[in-house]
Amino acid sequence: MYQKPKGTRDLFDKELRRLQAMNAAARDFFTRNGYEEIRTPSFEFAALFDRSIGTTTDIVEHEIYRFEVNKKTYALRPEGTASVLRAFIENKLTLPARFLYICSMYRRERPQKGRYREFQQIGIELLGENKPFFDAEIIDQGKRYLVLIGAKDFTIELNSIGCPDCRGKYREKLGSFLQNHMTDLCSDCKRRFERNFLRIFDCKKETCQRVYDEAPKITDNLCHECAEHYHKVKEYLNQFGIDYAENKKLVRGLDYYTRTVFEFKHGGLGAQDTIIAGGRYDLLMRELGGQDTPCTGWAMGPERLLLTMSEDLPVLDQKETFYIAGMGERYITKIVRLRDQIQGKGHRCLLGDPGEPIKIQVKRANKCNATYTVIYGEDEEKNGYYTVKNMQLGEQQKVLIQEFDAFLANVRGK
C-alpha cells in the first residue's frame, strides 16, 4: 500500500472547505485593503533562499528540499518573502507595492503538532514604506483578519531587534555579560550564541532563561533612530486600539529582519503556537540585488488555526443537493434534462441509475446527503409532475412540471 510522504496531509471534506473559506476570506479582505495577490513558483534557484534566509539558519542548512537538474540547483520554497522580492525586482514593479500570497511551503523538519513538511501560508508584504506607521498598519491587518474569521484566543507580542549597527554594539555588551554565566548555559545556547546570537532568547530551558532575565536586552540598546522608530510603532498601535505585549526576548529565526518584529500566538496549540509572525526587513531587497527598499510583512499558518478552532471557523457554504431517482431506463433522456434544469439554477444535482429499484436509489440519495430526492416514474409522466421528497423532514410533495422552476427558485441551502 502506498503512503503519503512524512509530514504531508490529505485534505478533504470539512477541513478543506474551512481552509478554502479562510483563503477566500483572505483574498476578499486583503484585496479590499489594497493587497494584490501574487503567485510565484513553488521552486526557485536555491541560491535565492540561501541568500535571503541566512546561511547560518537551520532552514538553509538542513530543512530545504534541494534538487539538482542539469547542474542547476533548485529548492522548494521554504517561505514566501524571498520569492515576492525576487518577483518584484525581476518584473520591475513599482513602489509602494502591497502583495498577498496564499501558497504551500516546504521544509524538511520532523513533523509535530502544528508543523508539517508541506504547509500553507497566507502572507502579506508591504514594500517601499519605511515609516513606523506601516509597521503598525500590517499588524492591524493581521489582527483584523483573525477577528474577521472568528479567532479570539490570541495575543500579540512585539519587540524591536534594531539595525546591524545597534545589533553589533549590543552583541559585544551581551557577550561580556554572558562571559560570567557561561557555565549556566546549555550547549545549544553556546552554539546559538556563535551562530545567531539573538536566538539564545528562544531557549526553552529554565536555567538559561534565568540568565536571560537578567541579561541586557536589545530593546534597551537600540540606536537613536531605531529607538525612535520602535517608540512610534507602539504609539501607533495604541492609536489603532491594538492590545499587545512587549516581549524583550522576542527575536526571529530568519536573518533578514530589522527593527520591528512580532508574533501572534494562539491558545490550545502546544509547542507550535505562533499563528502569525513577521516584522520589518529593510535590507533584504538590496541583499537580493534590488534598490534599497524598506519593507514589512508577515506570514500566517492557517492550518494551525484549523487545528485549534476548527469548529468555529466558517465552512465554505455547502449547496443543497438534489438526487434524481428515475424509475426505468426509458426515463434517462428526461432525467438528464431535469438535471440540467436543476444545475442551471445553481444547485447541486446527482443522478441515480434509473435501472435500479427506487429503494436503492433513495438509499443512495441519503448516503449522498441529498436535501431533496426527485422521483420520476410512470405516474409522474402520465400526470405531468415531479415527486419531490424532502430528505430531512421525510415529507414529499407533487410539483407540477411547469411550476418546477418556481420551486427551484425558492429552495435555500442547508
Add this chain to the structure above:
RNA sequence: GUGAGUGUAGCUCAACCGGCAGAGCAUUGGACUGUGGCUCCAACGGCUGGGGGUUCAAAUCCCCUCACUCACCCCA
C-alpha cells in the same frame, strides 16, 4: 538529527500473571417488490505494522525495522 510514547477488523478501542483474538460503530443482506434514516435479525471483516528471538505456548517478554504521535533542535 535527538528523545519519549503508541501500533489489534474500514473507524474507535478491549483482551488480567504469556494460555481459543473480542465489542461498538461502519459495510453488506434480510424483516420492507414506488421510498432512505429508526428498530430488530444475520453475515462479512485479522499474518495483532513487518522481520527475527525466547517459550510446550507470544497481541502480550526481548532484539531489529517501519509507521504514526508528542517534544527537542529549528520555525508559520
